[in-house]
Amino acid sequence: METTEENKPKVVVIDSLESWESYVTQASNQNSPIVVHFTASWCMPSVAMNPFFEELALTYPDALFLTVDVDEVKEVAKRFDVKAMPTFVMIKDGAPLEKVVGANPEEIKKRIDTFVHSIRDEVA
Numbered sequence: 001m002e003t004t005e006e007n008k009p010k011v012v013v014i015d016s017l018e019s020w021e022s023y024v025t026q027a028s029n030q031n032s033p034i035v036v037h038f039t040a041s042w043c044m045p046s047v048a049m050n051p052f053f054e055e056l057a058l059t060y061p062d063a064l065f066l067t068v069d070v071d072e073v074k075e076v077a078k079r080f081d082v083k084a085m086p087t088f089v090m091i092k093d094g095a096p097l098e099k100v101v102g103a104n105p106e107e108i109k110k111r112i113d114t115f116v117h118s119i120r121d122e123v124a
Contacts, residue, residue, distance in 0.1 A: 056109065086102065
């Protein structure tokens with residue numbers, strides 16, 4: 001099956017350190033902002049944020065949206081000092097610029113909006 005823009009997953013699930021590094025490098029090379037949702041399958045507030053995160057990914061097609069399960073890819077969670085789920089981190093050129101801890105949709109949307117627009121303005 002061929003992947004087109006329509007059926008391409010909007011949120012990429014990271015399942016290994018190699019996968020993480022590949023996507024981050026690719027996004028950096030394309031000057032694309034990254035939004036990461038650090039989650040855990042046992043954390044209900046985090047799981048409840050998944051549909052909201054998918055919706056955000058559709059709203060900001062210029063950004064790369066990644067989901068990292070802290071139990072599956074511990075190295076990445078440790079690198080970003082994730083201690084609670086959900087945690088949302090906005091990354092530019094591999095460096096974290098914003099971090100939101102907790103399931104607060106309004107705050108997350110506001111921060112992502114500001115983050116993506118500041119990157120867009122920088123590129124324009």
